[in-house]
Ligand code: NAD
């Protein structure tokens with residue numbers, strides 16, 4: 057491509073500081089270096105983790121940055137040493153890498169790759185490929201999909217089939233893979249089991265879909281926003297509970313309705329009280345509760361008897377999927393109808409409307425908004 061090896065000037069939404077609207081800017085995107093890939097971003101979802109960094113992060117560390125980690129695009133050029141990707145390949149950036157070399161990648165029990173820019177705001181070398189107004193701009197989660205172009209290490213990019221619709225499969229870069237995998241991988245939901253999913257945003261709805269595909273017989277959908285229950289039905293929820301509608305803890309309600317508690321519960325809110333409730337809602341002896349919701353500012357607590365009685369409390373990052381291996385398969389699962397994606401999309405906007413999309417995410421009306429970045 058004519059742009060290979062050159063700096064690309066393009067549009068991006070820059071988060072200059074916490075708690076402020078993103079600014080549309082022209083940024084410079086440097087060519088990819090050893091092992092890196094420059095990607096033309098076609099579409100991206102907006103996820104609550106983007107909002108979390110913008111509004112609830114602990115300090116000004118991690119700014120200025122370009123947010124966005126649920127994108128899909130096309131390879132524009134590759135750096136030296138990249139052999140598995142070529143210009144024109146369709147790809148999904150991964151906030152969780154899979155280097156294939158570290159002890160975690162080599163272990164089938166986990167997806168916690170040790171070797172990448174996981175949770176760092178910059179490329180792994182460690183510099184950023186973005187500048188704006190003469191200043192380096194960080195790359196949030198190593199992905200930065202709120203930009204027309206981004207540069208990512210090849211260990212954090214998944215190559216997908218050529219006919220995949222990028223404005224939908226982008227959702228597999230975070231929320232949907234996360235919730236779905238939390239049910240099928242981390243919880244290990246079994247056929248005929250009784251499940252409860254707390255929080256029915258995109259992540260929770262995907263967890264419901266995972267419970268359903270794993271053969272659960274009952275799936276309790278728990279949310280304080282009852283408007284979402286109709287949607288949850290589409291993904292396979294069978295029973296619906298609003299904790300605010302009861303004058304006793306919802307764990308007690310669930311325990312009574314299920315003769316002692318559910319086999320599997322998944323917390324998809326990011327609230328430590330709900331995490332505790334989800335654990336308490338499990339049946340003693342074998343109940344498994346999975347933390348999916350994100351918070352790093354609060355500790356959680358629970359009575360030790362909850363675990364002594366034989367329950368298991370687990371957490372799940374990116375649904376336990378080894379990212380590079382699994383995302384291409386999930387794309388195929390969507391193409392063959394095994395998993396739904398279209399039903400999560402409630403809004404579509406342009407990159408310029410990103411602040412509207414962020415505001416919309418704060419209301420209960422939006423499950424996922426797709427930003428069309430470029431054609
Ligand atoms: P979301 O805000 O769209 O959905 C949260 C849902 O929880 C909403 O429907 C809300 O009404 C409901 N809710 C709020 N308080 C509740 C309560 N007390 N009881 C029951 N329901 C309640 O969020 P999302 O995009 O679906 O993400 C969910 C969480 O998952 C976030 O914390 C996000 O940061 C996290 N996340 C984790 C990972 C991971 O790898 N572990 C990846 C992506 C996102």
Ligand code: ZN
Pocket residue numbers: 103104105106125126230231
């Ligand atoms: Zn996300």
